Amino acid sequence: MSQIPSAPTWRDWYVFGIRWLIIGGFVLLLMMARNITSLPTDLNNALLVAAAANCLLAVTLLLPFKTASTAVTLITDWLILGALAWVSTEFPMLVTGIATIMILVSLLQANATYSLFQALGSLILAAAGLLNVGTPIDVTDYVFGPARLPLLEIALVGAVVVISAYLLERMIWQQKRTFKALEAARSAQIVDIHERTRAIYEMTTTFRETLSFERILNAALDAGQLGLSGHTRRALVAGVLLFQADDPGLCVVAARRMTRGDMNVIAPGKGGLIGEALTEGVPIIGG
Template identity: 30%
Template sequence: MREKDSLAVDWVVWSMRWIWLACLLLFTFFNPIREDLSLAFLLLGGAAAYNLVLVLLLYFKLFPPVLSFLTSLVDALFLVAFLYASGGGTGPLILFGLFPILVTGFRYDVMTSLAIAVIPVLGGGIFYFLEWYGAGQTESPFSLAVNVTVFLLSAVLSSLVSGQEREMIQTTEEKALGDLQAARDRAKAIYEMTSTFSTTLNYSHVLDTMLDISMGLGGVTQEGAHSVGIVLLHQQEGDVSSLGVGAARNLSRRDMDRKLAGTAGAIEQALSSAEPVIVERIENDPELRQFSSLHRCRSAICIPLRAGFEIYGVVILGSPRTGAYTAEHMEFLTAFCNQTVVALQNAQLYHRLREEKEKIIDAEGQARKKLARDLHDGPTQSVAAIAMRLNYTRLLLEREPEKVKEELEKLEALARRTTKEIRTMLFTLRPVILETQGLVVALEQYLKQLEEEAGLVVHLETSDLGDHVNSEIEGVAFSVIDEAVTNAKKYAQARNIWVRLGFEDNLFVVTVEDDGWGFDVADVLDSYDQRGSLGFINMRERAELVEGTWTIESTIGQGTKVTLIVPLSEEEI
């Protein structure tokens, strides 16, 4: 079967044909065999005209592929006719028959080249027979055999050489097409990845999309159900850290529940070096071989999921083909997984924002409930008492006027106390002084008002906070202190309260301690969902807003201690 020739090759053959015709002309002119060469020169003129027609077809690109073979056939027939006309059928002129044979051999397969070679071979044989039969004089049969052998060997060798070259060209073209297809697949993967990651904030969807695209890339994993994809994510259970399956493809149910330590083999190497690792013998890897689904795979690649210096886990792709992964795959899959981590971070950030939003909404609702309770327990009852005493004073004015003055003094004291309660309540709701003069000054004013109203002894112990604590942390600290002090005043019947502020290394520590009745912390927390007040939850959630921790310690008869610990950034330290 012939290979499709390019137009450039046809131009080269056309140029060589002029040289071939010129050599025939010169050889015939300077070494005439017959006296009458008019027919030979006429054939040369026809061949020249024929070659001019071919150049027009080439120039206007009207040269169909089949015409390339026909030109070789015409060249061979022309040579036989020319040899007959010039009388050189059995002489050295017959070697000019190599031109159509070599051209055909370099462009087509062996059989086609031999078919063209048969034409000058038969022509030479016929000329040899005619001379032997007609004149009884001819060249040696050995000379004829040499010519035939040269023609046939030329046809075979030229086809074999050109066949190897064509195979090399075909292999190169196939590789180039494969590379082009791989580039298209990767461009498509990047588009799909960008499209998906920009429209979803669900981390499970992000992982599934990443696996689908990675396993669908041309030249990476094309084995369908025989290939395996696993995403292992860091999981923390108490003090134990492990790698669990976050998403997978073609993984057995048993393997889905498997957890690894990530401390050996290719996984450990990928996590520690933050670089992809190719595994050619999975059965020798101490952790990968634990996945029974990977037993049918002969090669695998482990790509770490990282962003900066933070590593989230590792992606494992397995293929039943040996050497399925190359350095090119490593580079692309690494970049692809890094983009996946960015999408994961965005998804996590979105979920955190939703959680924070829900916490803020819940905190606002709890603040409203607390305000309603405080208004009901304090100012509302005080105002009701004032109204009752005013009514009582009106009756006294009619019946016992001399007692009115005393009652009015009591009313004035009650009104002043109510005013202080309302001011304290407003102060705790939005302490403007906290924003203008800082936490220490705000606490001093708040605790002073508390001592005047409740008769408590409050001890404030604080160091110079300077600029180490930002306004957000100050707001959380004030809210926690207010809640803890209010609980001590209402429920603990405390007489003394100690409020301490200070630093320990890079931590801001706040403690509120009282000498009240105390309580069983475990018992209260177990039944906390049945309580109307959610002060503990509010304090814990406020601490989490600044990435802090909140703890409470209490023993019956020995008071209560509330602790808030907030880590400080390097800039704040």
């Protein structure tokens, strides 16, 4: 079973919770800006729309519609921003602030496409709010009017967030790729350990239960090939060398993939890897 973590479920609930802070804080700031102590009708309606949009996200997370949570989050973000921008057209700083915050929160998705749509939607809604929706709009107000600087600021924040989201998305993708590689390596190591354990058990059983010299040699060849597996990509040649009474060195008594000439070679065993292995009494792995 894969142990690679997916997108955390708490992320969407964090967005749900942080929205209440954004909505509540914005309403308080707007009341302070208007110098009022009670909710007027327009602000009350905007608050209801924003609260309903946020509750819609919670319903999506609670019901089996979690696959649609990303789209619902984006749409409800726009609803909240549009409702709050609608009632604060006389305060460009507040509109700019709420649009900027909504764009920044989109970084939690770690998705450049999502952040791009969020930035574009927020820019359009902020522009509509700043230019008083419902009144005749002069296009020159976008370029020369008082809405120019706030909109440029929102566009700048949006560009920074989109680039940051792209880099974050790439970083997460690379981490997942690394996790998969580590998981594959770990699985290969476990399989290799199982193979080595099985080979050792079979060799021990063969040595204990049989008097067949040929079977013992085959078990030794299997163990040698298994011990070198993974250390090289080259084709392996296995051989069993023993001292014989009439020969001055080690003779090949069993082999795999050796040439006939190599089979007839007598190794003195006084130097090289063979000599080192005989002297040290431990496995020697050389290049």
